[in-house]
Amino acid sequence: MDARGTSRALGLIAFVAMLPLSLALVGGFFGSFHPAFDSLAHFRIHCAAALILLAPFLLITRGLRWNGLLAAVLGVWAILNITGIAIIPGLGTVQASQEPKDGLAPVYRLMQINLRFNNPEPGKVLSLIGRIRPDVLTLEEVSPMWTEKLALLESAYPYRLACKLDGYVGGVSILSLRPFAEGAEGQCLADGAFASAPIDFGGRLVDVAVMHLHWPWPFDQMNQIKDLTPSLAGLAGSAILAGDLNAVPWSAASARVAEAAGMKAIGPMRPTWLYRRLPEFLRFAGLPIDRVFAREVAVLSVETLEAVGSDHLPVLVHFSPVPPDGEPGDLKTATAWLPSGPLRNEAIR
Numbered sequence: 001m002d003a004r005g006t007s008r009a010l011g012l013i014a015f016v017a018m019l020p021l022s023l024a025l026v027g028g029f030f031g032s033f034h035p036a037f038d039s040l041a042h043f044r045i046h047c048a049a050a051l052i053l054l055a056p057f058l059l060i061t062r063g064l065r066w067n068g069l070l071a072a073v074l075g076v077w078a079i080l081n082i083t084g085i086a087i088i089p090g091l092g093t094v095q096a097s098q099e100p101k102d103g104l105a106p107v108y109r110l111m112q113i114n115l116r117f118n119n120p121e122p123g124k125v126l127s128l129i130g131r132i133r134p135d136v137l138t139l140e141e142v143s144p145m146w147t148e149k150l151a152l153l154e155s156a157y158p159y160r161l162a163c164k165l166d167g168y169v170g171g172v173s174i175l176s177l178r179p180f181a182e183g184a185e186g187q188c189l190a191d192g193a194f195a196s197a198p199i200d201f202g203g204r205l206v207d208v209a210v211m212h213l214h215w216p217w218p219f220d221q222m223n224q225i226k227d228l229t230p231s232l233a234g235l236a237g238s239a240i241l242a243g244d245l246n247a248v249p250w251s252a253a254s255a256r257v258a259e260a261a262g263m264k265a266i267g268p269m270r271p272t273w274l275y276r277r278l279p280e281f282l283r284f285a286g287l288p289i290d291r292v293f294a295r296e297v298a299v300l301s302v303e304t305l306e307a308v309g310s311d312h313l314p315v316l317v318h319f320s321p322v323p324p325d326g327e328p329g330d331l332k333t334a335t336a337w338l339p340s341g342p343l344r345n346e347a348i349r
Helices: 003-030 037-043 045-058 065-082 122-132 144-153 221-233 251-260 281-286
Strands: 097-099 108-114 136-142 159-162 171-176 185-191 193-199 206-211 239-244 265-267 290-293 295-306 315-321 334-335
Touching: 003 037, 003 045, 037 065, 037 221, 037 251, 045 065, 045 290, 045 295, 065 239, 108 122, 108 206, 108 239, 108 290, 122 144, 122 185, 136 206, 159 193, 171 193, 171 206, 185 221, 239 251, 239 315, 251 265, 251 290, 265 315, 281 315, 290 295, 290 315
Parallel strands: 108 136, 206 239
Antiparallel strands: 097 295, 097 334, 108 315, 136 171, 159 171, 185 193, 193 206, 239 290, 265 290, 295 315
16 A cells, blocks of 8 residues: 555544544533533543544545544634633633632641542551641541551541441541531531531631542432532531542533532642553543532632552642631632642741
8 A cells, every 4th residue: 555545544544533532522511411421521631632633634635624624623622611711602611719818818728638448558648648737638438448547647637527438448538637616526428428527717617528429420420419419508608528529620510519519619620530550651641530619718729749559649728718707709719720839828827
């Protein structure tokens, strides 16, 4: 086969690959109609990148150039919508950035970690916690093995809520340096997949909740969200929700959680999960399914931390409770990604 024939063959292969990728990409935008479409949405950026890579082979093949142009436009359009630059209004992903009016407001830290039930390197997790010493920990997959390991932190984190989940994967937990509200013990729901507790941050109560959702369709993620809607809506005015949603920021599932809780998504957008058998340098190909939401809480930064033996990266949030005389409207809100660098208004606690 000569060069022209080879080029033609590559173009036809690219065309055949383009068809299912385009259908999957477009179908993912209809996640609100059926959970099956929402499952496709999780791989939107992968489909978009593949279409962009296929476009040159189509553009140089006679008779397929319009298909190449369509592949390129679809791919770029999908990525722009994921990054929040919506070509069609209303389809972009919005992340809320919030700052307190008072630059002297105290700053606290929340660390979100899916521990992985059989993490082979639990010492890395404990070392990270000891080094950063966040005020609050929201944890998933707290298996019997982890219950024993976390007992080592009992003196440092005396305020805790542990929710057991039947099976070997384990439930969710909240560990805190700060005391729970007087007389409050928190609550466990959804068979150990959801927990919440009011925590006292220097006289300001904030409901801290942790959630571990099931996998998307054909599993029962959407039914789980529906069952948890009353609990999400019942969180106090100032609240932070963190956890492993098994849902990307641009999915209908993530949007329904935010709507049910009346919260804003605050990140992160960087992939936090990667299949455990893949090398770390492929992290960019993972999924950002470890999510944080907030309401009436000023968020200063959100960042992912180094790998600690789990297939999920830890997420660190710096935040400040809204002053007691403040109102939600006092927050400066922008539709942009949150910075992952140094704090903009550090304060002494």
